[in-house]
Amino acid sequence: MVSARHQTMRQKRLAIKRWFLSTTFRAGLMMMVMVFGVLYVMQTSSLSTKGYEISDLEQQIEVLEQDNQKLEFQIATHRSMDSIQTRLASMNLVSSDNVEYVTLLGTAVALR
Numbered sequence: 613m614v615s616a617r618h619q620t621m622r623q624k625r626l627a628i629k630r631w632f633l634s635t636t637f638r639a640g641l642m643m644m645v646m647v648f649g650v651l652y653v654m655q656t657s658s659l660s661t662k663g664y665e666i667s668d669l670e671q672q673i674e675v676l677e678q679d680n681q682k683l684e685f686q687i688a689t690h691r692s693m694d695s696i697q698t699r700l701a702s703m704n705l706v707s708s709d710n711v712e713y714v715t716l717l718g719t720a721v722a723l724r
Contacts, residue, residue: 619627631637689695
């Protein structure tokens with residue numbers, strides 16, 4: 613009998629062929645295919661869930677941008693001169709006719 617170190621090429625090929633046809637190899641291969649299949653399904657479902665979340669967030673962004681534009685329009689409207697004069701009239705304020713400015717004499721200003 614020939615030892616394992618001194619096998620011929622034919623004997624090596626037959627040993628490899630027996631190993632590929634063995635039940636252990638087939639079971640291991642099937643387990644690997646099943647594990648990769650499960651991982652693929654998990655990854656696909658995770659990505660589709662993330663896609664829906666991104667879509668929802670994009671819709672929220674659009675709604676918030678529209679609300680922001682409405683608020684900016686309201687701010688601009690309230691800052692307009694017509695709006696200010698209307699609000700001043702409703703506050704019963706009186707406009708001043710004679711404005712006098714005070715100038716202080718002898719004040720020191722710091723120079724660099």
